[in-house]
Amino acid sequence: MNILVGIFVLNLQPIEKKSKMKILVCISKSPDTTSKIAFTDNNTKFDENGVQYIVNPYDEWYALVRALELKETIGGNVTIVTVGNAADEAIIRKALAIGADEAVRIDADPTDAYYTAMQIADYAKSNGFDLVLTGKETINYNGSQVGGMIAEAMDLPFVSLATKLDAAGTTLTLEREIVGGVQVVEVQTPAVISCAKGMAEQRIPNMRGIMAARTKPLQVIAPVAVETLTTYTTYTMPNAKSACKLIDPSNMDELVELLHNEAKVI
């Protein structure tokens, strides 16, 4: 019986939907948004003590969930890729629990954006994806760099800060932020897209997803030799604010006077 079912499935393969999409979603980790930010080693390293890592919200809520929605409507496959160490497998499993099919971890420290992007581009080039999705930015370094760098390294079109993404055949229709407005654009696959708020709604993984994630394939590959172009030398914390000056709610003339003469901002 089992064998018969197997053959039946195999026979169905050739009539799959044409527009099936192979999607790569770039996932990074970031400290939980409530984490206390501190530095060690003479202010040269982020203090990871007690820090809980999460999937970078843009990568999870928007890029990954939209990739899954596309797969559910037109068929296809969603692979996630992370440049990171073994410890990052916890966030990789979380992304698998939300619904990605398989994961790749490029076994290296994501030292700078260039290094990270070159690793991902190298993997993506040799695996033929229709769509590469990144988050708008990581919320720790806020560089908004990796997506555009992957696109250039792969010589592909790049649509940044997309807030909507639809696919029909090889045509992608996107809405994106532009300076002070929004724009609807079309581009052909393959393409690289960075995903911002609006693209999808957050999905909470269910028990079945969490169980399934444990056995989904997670491939670890070695990095390629690439140099870095930037380094962080030191970190500093903002100066503590001096005590807040309280103003009587009925005396707004005083506030305006202080904003003008003391703070000199109006």
Added chain:
Amino acid sequence: MSTLVYINSNNGLNKAALEVVTYSKNLGGNVTVIATGSSNQELLATLGQYGASKVIFEASVTADDAQQLTELIATVAQAENAATIVFSHDVVAKAIAPRLSVKLKAGLVSGAIEAPNADGSIKVNVFSGKAFGSVKVTSDKKIISLLPNSIQPSISGSNCSVEAFNGTLTTSKIKVISTKKPEGAIPLPEAELVVSAGRGLKGPENWGMVEDLAAALGAATACSRPVADIGWRPHHEHVGQTGVAIRPNLYIAAGISGAIQHLAGVNGSKVIVVINTDAEAPFFKAADYGIIGDAFEVLPKLTAAVKKFKAENH
């Protein structure tokens, strides 16, 4: 040493354009500007006053296709032998600067907030504004993307020469279907004054008070995340760690509790005014001026006081 500055002059010369030219002038060396959007040579020549020695314009290229614009800037950078390329850290720069970084193998510093230090490192916001980092570029060429409102434009010279780009361009692979731009609104990231409100305002019908104060000040409006999530305000007004990061001179927050994720996007503001009924609201710890009171009473009073001040001083 020579610096190339990219500006988009679609809507004339905004403050951000003057900031990046001033910033580049302060780096020392020769400053060339590559401008797309406008062919208004008289206008472009005024960039000389801020430190440009030459402006090259290409009016047929828009900012729509990052690949095409990257080609253009790379071509000019090579012709001008530019060691440093400077952008204003807006949505265009977020698409172009990373591509250019790979194309020219030039290290990219995103969201710079200061001129380079003596050792060449540049200060940027990290952890969504909860801390600063100093980034050093180790490649020969570098790209700096300057956060709007980080420095003041300053006049140091006179008009400069303007010439058209002379070269071939690749075709755009991005087809624009439609463009929507809000009329007259001040783009939030560039705004010097911002009036913002949160869930304490109870409903979208109460935003008139916020808009009145913003109009009296000439400020942009912003909001907390839940307010955008429930649809009281448009998404592009949402500030914070997962929204827009801003650094205005003045940030007025009414009915916002001051959660850490909200503060992350606004604590680069020079002066913060908080209006909240709850004296224990965490936002007061980050405020310069605090008003413990009902936004429904305080906002109209503040608007009236601002109007009175403006009438007396102008």
